[in-house]
Amino acid sequence: MESLQSTQTGARHGTHPDGGVLPDLVTVPARQGLEAVDILRRGAAPSVGPVLHDDASDTLGFLVPPGTADGWDMPGSACTQTSGRGLRLVASPRAEGADWLLPPDDAGPVTDPAVLREALGEAARLIEAADNCR
DSSP: OOEEEEOSSOOGGGBOTTSOBOOEEEEEEHHHHHHHHHHHHHSSSOOOOOEEEETTTTEEEEEEOTTGGGTOOOTTOEEEOOTTSSEEEESSOOOTTEEEEEOGGGSOSSOOHHHHHHHHHHHHHHHHHHHHTO
16 A cells, blocks of 8 residues: 655645545644544544654644645644645655554545544543643
8 A cells, every 4th residue: 555755746736646636634742643543443433544653743644635624723733735745645665754653554545524623622631631630
């Protein structure tokens, strides 16, 4: 299966050279993202797609359908359109400092943004409750 990698020569307008549409990327702090992954995987029907871990910035990136960034407004997270500006699917080694937490071949195609929003909200509440117990 292909992996996601940074590139300066990505396709224009969010399409991959093979005609596929590039996903958007929701980025969250790693702690909240890891909790959200657990929540999504524990559900009756596991519903998490590929997830990137960026060691340098300690964040997770969830691949979501194209166009998600247009309406994404969840505090503590960012959603960016790839639009060929740095992400493309390639079958080569991953970018330095980043690795797949859930690679494309082990996960669904992308994560549903509504389901991700709920999981991120639940994760934030669980983290807040845990931090308040200290």
